[in-house]
Amino acid sequence: MEPLLNISKIDMVFPTPKGDFTALKDVDLQIQKGEFISLIGHSGCGKSTVLNVVAGLYNPTQGGVLLNDREVLEPGPERAVVFQNHSLLPWLTAYQNVELAVDQVFAKNKSPAEKKEWIEYNLKLVHMDHAMHKRPDEISGGMKQRVGIARALAMQPEVLLMDEPFGALDALTRAHMQDSLMEIQEELNNTVIMITHDVDEAVLLSDRIVMMTNGPAATVGEILHVDLPRPRERLALAADPQYNHYRSEVLTFLYEKQRKVEPISTKTKDSAIKTDVKSTA
Amino acid sequence: MPNLVSDFTTGRYDVGFQTKMPPAISAFLRALILPMLGVLVFTLLWSFSASKIDTSLGKFPGPGAVAEQVVNLYNEHQASREKELAFYERQEQRNAARIAKDPTYIPKTRTFTGKETFVDQIGTSLMTVLSGFILAAIIAIPLGIAIGLSKSLNTAINPIIQIFKPVSPLAWLPLVTMVVSALYVSSDPMFAKSYIVSLITVTLCCLWPMVMNTSVGVASLNSDWTNVSRVLRLPTLTHIRKIVLPASVPAIFTGMRLSLGIAWMVLIAAEMLAQNPGLGKFVWDEFQNGSSSSLSRIMTAVLVIGLIGFMLDRSMLLLQRWLSWDKSTQVR
Numbered sequence: 001m002e003p004l005l006n007i008s009k010i011d012m013v014f015p016t017p018k019g020d021f022t023a024l025k026d027v028d029l030q031i032q033k034g035e036f037i038s039l040i041g042h043s044g045c046g047k048s049t050v051l052n053v054v055a056g057l058y059n060p061t062q063g064g065v066l067l068n069d070r071e072v073l074e075p076g077p078e079r080a081v082v083f084q085n086h087s088l089l090p091w092l093t094a095y096q097n098v099e100l101a102v103d104q105v106f107a108k109n110k111s112p113a114e115k116k117e118w119i120e121y122n123l124k125l126v127h128m129d130h131a132m133h134k135r136p137d138e139i140s141g142g143m144k145q146r147v148g149i150a151r152a153l154a155m156q157p158e159v160l161l162m163d164e165p166f167g168a169l170d171a172l173t174r175a176h177m178q179d180s181l182m183e184i185q186e187e188l189n190n191t192v193i194m195i196t197h198d199v200d201e202a203v204l205l206s207d208r209i210v211m212m213t214n215g216p217a218a219t220v221g222e223i224l225h226v227d228l229p230r231p232r233e234r235l236a237l238a239a240d241p242q243y244n245h246y247r248s249e250v251l252t253f254l255y256e257k258q259r260k261v262e263p264i265s266t267k268t269k270d271s272a273i274k275t276d277v278k279s280t281a
Numbered sequence: 282m283p284n285l286v287s288d289f290t291t292g293r294y295d296v297g298f299q300t301k302m303p304p305a306i307s308a309f310l311r312a313l314i315l316p317m318l319g320v321l322v323f324t325l326l327w328s329f330s331a332s333k334i335d336t337s338l339g340k341f342p343g344p345g346a347v348a349e350q351v352v353n354l355y356n357e358h359q360a361s362r363e364k365e366l367a368f369y370e371r372q373e374q375r376n377a378a379r380i381a382k383d384p385t386y387i388p389k390t391r392t393f394t395g396k397e398t399f400v401d402q403i404g405t406s407l408m409t410v411l412s413g414f415i416l417a418a419i420i421a422i423p424l425g426i427a428i429g430l431s432k433s434l435n436t437a438i439n440p441i442i443q444i445f446k447p448v449s450p451l452a453w454l455p456l457v458t459m460v461v462s463a464l465y466v467s468s469d470p471m472f473a474k475s476y477i478v479s480l481i482t483v484t485l486c487c488l489w490p491m492v493m494n495t496s497v498g499v500a501s502l503n504s505d506w507t508n509v510s511r512v513l514r515l516p517t518l519t520h521i522r523k524i525v526l527p528a529s530v531p532a533i534f535t536g537m538r539l540s541l542g543i544a545w546m547v548l549i550a551a552e553m554l555a556q557n558p559g560l561g562k563f564v565w566d567e568f569q570n571g572s573s574s575s576l577s578r579i580m581t582a583v584l585v586i587g588l589i590g591f592m593l594d595r596s597m598l599l600l601q602r603w604l605s606w607d608k609s610t611q612v613r
Contacts, residue, residue, distance in 0.1 A: 057508060075511040087505035091527045091606030100523060104513045135606070155513075 429499025498532020
């Protein structure tokens with residue numbers, strides 16, 4: 001089957017004052033329609049860079065991204081992004097934040113009444129219909145992230161990109177949000193790429209877990225197919241041997257095969273400090 | 282006795298005043314009493330030191346002399362208004378009488394040319410500062426947004442701003458006066474030339490802080506919000522209207538408050554220097570007049586200038602709190 005999204009051999013090189021920095025090397029990934037993909041790896045390995053390339057916020061140095069066989073050259077609502085720090089506009093209410101997206105994406109296809117219904121439908125989907133008319137500073141972190149998801153879903157994207165969507169939340173809220181997300185997935189069956197640090201989150205939510213090697217020149221290390229039946233139940237899975245097998249696979253990759261080698265990082269830190277001193281002298 | 286001591290040290294007696302009162306009331310009293318105390322101490326010090334200073338125009342005016350002048354200045358204003366009314370009444374009667382005698386007569390109307398009173402001068406100065414300020418905002422905010430959005434434009438315009446920003450608008454005053462007299466020629470001018478000169482001076486000094494603050498506010502726009510706008514593919518104008526403008530409202534208002542404060546100070550000086558109608562001219566005229574009440578009238582003007590400046594700043598703050606989404610703005 002032709003993949004919906006084809007990330008084809010992308011390299012990403014950032015020019016820096018100290019010379020070129022290769023963040024990604026030869027990242028290659030094909031994603032089918034309706035798949036839920038997690039990108040996992042140590043911090044600084046370029047997960048966000050991959051997501052930003054797919055979003056069109058960065059243009060890759062080599063290779064390219066194809067969505068429905070068309071090359072991605074700029075950002076667009078068909079690749080909606082849920083940002084890590086919710087990035088809601090603080091002067092707009094939850095409703096108005098979603099409205100901004102709906103007004104732009106469905107400017108011609110929906111009447112004002114249909115738009116209103118669609119905004120409310122999406123806010124209801126993330127269980128935010130009770131606080132629609134509150135501003136971001138009046139609601140909790142988890143609620144802000146829900147509105148951020150509603151805004152992305154309201155764009156009716158072909159691929160939903162989530163950059164550590166629950167990274168800033170406490171463990172209980174995060175678990176709650178994961179359950180909500182599974183519930184939404186069951187209903188909409190979106191194609192999702194989600195970045196995460198959390199092994200349990202990755203196994204619980206994903207169809208495939210893409211594990212990335214450490215940077216610089218990070219690339220796809222291993223891909224793990226998670227073959228657990230849906231709907232998945234957090235409590236039942238905790239004792240499931242298959243679930244625990246997947247979990248240990250990811251942990252092994254992260255902490256044995258791709259262990260962050262500390263001496264290198266301290267050395268680079270030292271040299272960074274030295275160059276700083278030089279530049280200020 | 283030891284009991285009493287321990288009671289005292291644990292604060293059982295000490296805090297009686299505050300604990301018996303609900304905290305809201307005690308906070309209110311504090312907000313009311315402390316400033317009043319400050320004013321009282323200042324007035325006493327002022328009164329005391331004023332009585333020690335002798336000038337060639339008599340003693341330095343104390344609070345009493347100022348209070349007296351407040352009443353005087355208000356009465357003078359009332360008297361002048363009555364005179365003006367009487368003047369127009371007489372003129373009307375005279376014209377009516379001439380028309381009754383000769384129906385072909387075209388009545389002449391002359392405007393009253395009495396001296397401006399203190400109250401008139403306050404009105405003139407306020408009018409000038411506000412119109413100059415609004416004109417500056419109309420120019421500065423779009424310019425600041427453009428500079429904030431475009432790095433190239435910023436690089437091109439920044440040297441000009443940096444050079445003109447430290448120039449006192451008073452240095453411009455002679456040039457502005459000459460240019461206005463040369464260019465603003467009309468047989469029936471809508472505004473007085475002096476008003477135009479003061480207005481441009483105010484605009485010049487409001488311009489730079491507003492442009493700077495707006496452009497910095499726009500340039501430091503949260504990159505997440507820009508990304509949202511890019512993902513939505515908002516057209517440039519919608520991007521400015523829906524994202525850039527609301528996001529920089531706090532910075533824009535900071536610039537506006539700053540420049541309004543400077544503008545009020547500069548305007549008074551400009552009016553003194555150019556003899557343009559306003560509070561500055563009042564102060565200068567009183568100084569030239571040199572009567573025994575001159576100093577107390579000037580002191581009154583000084584206090585009024587301060588009060589109006591304070592009120593202008595508070596009004597801007599209220600406007601900011603009303604318009605801005607960022608309610609954390611400090612009341613200072």
